[in-house]
Amino acid sequence: MDVHLQPTPILDYDHPSVRALVAKRGWRDLPHGTRIGAVYDFVRDEIGFGYNTSDALTASQVLDDGYGQCNTKTSLLMALLRAVEVPCRFHGATIDKRLQKGVVDGILYRLAPRDILHSWAEVRFEDRWVDLEGVILDADYLTGLRNTVASGRAFLGYGAGTENIDDPPVAWTGNDTAIQKTGVNREFGTYDDPDAFYREHGTNLTGVRNLLFRRLVRHVMNRKVASIRRRASLPTKERAAI
Template structure:
């Protein structure tokens, strides 16, 4: 069994801003801190980030957890930041595993020209959580169940490995996205190479500033992001929730939280 200095992996950072009033309100609203077991806490926040923060692409890859929460959507990079912030707020140590994955996950979401222009490798993160005495890799939260359900309905007779439309899995009908105490995965089968382990997302972006720079390019802002989001929204169809489960705190609730 491994041992770690857990306090090192529980600190807030500029991106893991779980001391933000909106995140504190969400934790209070959902009552996650009152859940008795670590398993239940992980399951609750994992389910929230996976399904109530919708799959989509934000204007920037390097945004704090509170902004991801407010936007109610995100890609793998954004959702990793929010999930880590919530877990640390609940006393669960975690860190970042950064990788490159093949652009094959965008096949079906982009037209042939946009797909050709897309960089061959996509920046990707997984969240490593210290659980039951070992580091456990969690990565199945990028795609929400509403979108995945529509995608499976679009290919009703298909099973086995599936690469494209935002996912890369070996079992299309039953991908390992549910938290059951072990690893989860939805895009990892497109793995190209590992960039390394980082204590937090802030350290990752400092070590690899090219990740942030890519999200500021005209190609991403004017071509890839709008096309990806338009296609994802079209595939999700009428089952798209109007908003995430997050409810903006009222003035009185903000006042109460500030005093707590």
């Protein structure tokens, strides 16, 4: 089997819940490019932006959570792509913590590491590798962000890093997608799967910081994300009052 189609402990696409989802959606019956887009749209918008307990959750655990951030959404996206016989690989990097400012503030922000592990999937399409980094923020969260704190074109913060917050390249068109790329400050290159990357680089937090994140910080961040998402449908008058 092509190494870019194989299951791994993290990319557990043989898990019953993943198999059931793929069968229910009928993704395998779609043409290749449409198949990629359907899986991508599911992970982008039906798996909301949010912070899980760990970067290295299995794809089935992310699916069960129903939300994810860059690293966990990448794992789910890769597992689903491989499940429908679309080759993909993992791209590792770090982002500057300024990209998270606003979702977390004050002392909790100061305690965060300067460099945060980041990743995205690369999919094989038309004999080239295409970046799928734009999967991270769901459409409602992006709209809520525009309705509250995001203004102008270039924007860095609240989980977004883009040259054009009004129209970031997040839709699947057969080309690269991106929503956090301007926050990237270090490249690690490509890996066959997330398992290999985490074996080499570990995950973002360990020890006391990890415990604090799991028990407190991520809940604060998820409440902030939810409050912004709720602003997605604000009338114009209410938007102006924020």
